[in-house]
Amino acid sequence: MDRLVYGTAADATVRLIAAVTTDTVEEAIRRHETGPTASAALGRMLTGAALLGASLKEFDRLTVRIESDGPVGGITVEANNAGDVRGYVRNPAAELPPTADGKFDVRGLVGQGMFYVMRESGFDIGLHHEPYVGSVPITSGEIAEDFAYYLAKSEQIPAAVLLGVLLKKTEPFVVASGGVMIQIMPGANDHIVTMIEDTVRRAPHLTEVIKEGATPEDLLKLVLGIIDFEVLAERPVAFRCTCSYDRAFAMISALGRDEVASMLAEDNGAMMTCGFCNETYRLDDGALETMLSEL
Ligand SMILES: [Zn+2]
The missing domain is CATH 3.90.1280.10 (HSP33 redox switch-like)
Structure with a gap:
């Protein structure tokens, strides 16, 4: 069962969210029969939405959407505040050859376009407030960087976002999937921020440690190094749809x-x-x- 944890460090000036999403992404790509690169893209989006959703207080439905001119055409994912995610890509069969260093060419598959975040609330009390919508141009297409750029530009929250999906050719396709989001809140100490930037830069790929059984807490230890943190909440994460x-x-x-x-x-x-x-x-x-x- 996939899990997500939420915590803080440095007197709550640093917000931390980490998740292991291996089963969630497996379910998504099994349902949509996505090609390898589209699977990586969808997996990163689903994980990113779960992380972002866990950092938001008041919402019922969070939608993160990419509209772009690359072969994938677009990616739409939703998360609720219980940890359920669902989503799809417009062209599941879209595929590109790997990059020169042997990685999935997610950037090429996404292309240029816009990154949208929509938050809706009030469902539970029968009120449907005007949704909050934020958007930024796609600057990377690798998706983790696009979440970080969105947070910095649209929410004024400097952030580091790491998202990884490791795949193989036979079922189960997902060897490991997960992510970490670090949000720097006002009043954070510059020294702490520099230390976090250093450990994040030097950290091994998340999927390498998830493959070995790392938990979300282990992922936070990995990216925080010697900085102490406190886990405040946890929740399951799963691919779950509302249709019937x-x-x-x-x-x-x-x-x-x-x-x-x-x-x-x-x-x-x-x-x-x-x-x-x-x-x-x-x-x-x-x-x-x-x-x-x-x-
Ligand atoms: Zn459905």
Whole structure:
């Protein structure tokens, strides 16, 4: 089971979030049948959204979206405040050859475009406040740097973000996946910030230690070196969608009487596939007849 921890260091002037997301990303790429590079991109986005969501206080749904001109076309992920994430890429089969140093060319697959963050709240009390939306141009395309750039530019929070997905060619595809987000709050000591920058720069790849069984706490130790920190909260992280047969039924019903009648006349029932998780719901003629009788 994947886990995320939230903590602080240096008298709460440094906020820390770390997560291991190996199973979460496995579920995502198994559902969407993404190519290797798109899998790495989607995995980084899902992990980044989980980390960002854990640092926010008041929201019900966090959406992080890339709209870009590279082969992947776009990536959309959502996180809620319980640690559930879901998401998809526009072109799951998009692929590029590896870079000269043998890495996934996520930057090339993403291309140029915009990075959006939308926070919605008030669902629980029946109020839907105007969502908060922030956006920045894509400066890196490697995704971790784009989260950091977004935090610095749009939320005025200097941050270091590390996201990693290590894949292999056979199932389970994800060997290791996880991330760390370090947010520097006002009043942070310059010396501490420099120390963190140094240890982050020298830290081994997250996936190398996750592969060996590292926990989110271990990841924080890795990037903080000798700096003490306190873990304040933890939560499970999982790929979980909100779709269901009943929701699919309601959505088809909302198309109206004529549309449902013509689906029934064509005698093939109706199918609805959820974009977020790729689950297909099949409504047979009996279900459509029931629906029609209620419209
Ligand atoms: Zn779904």
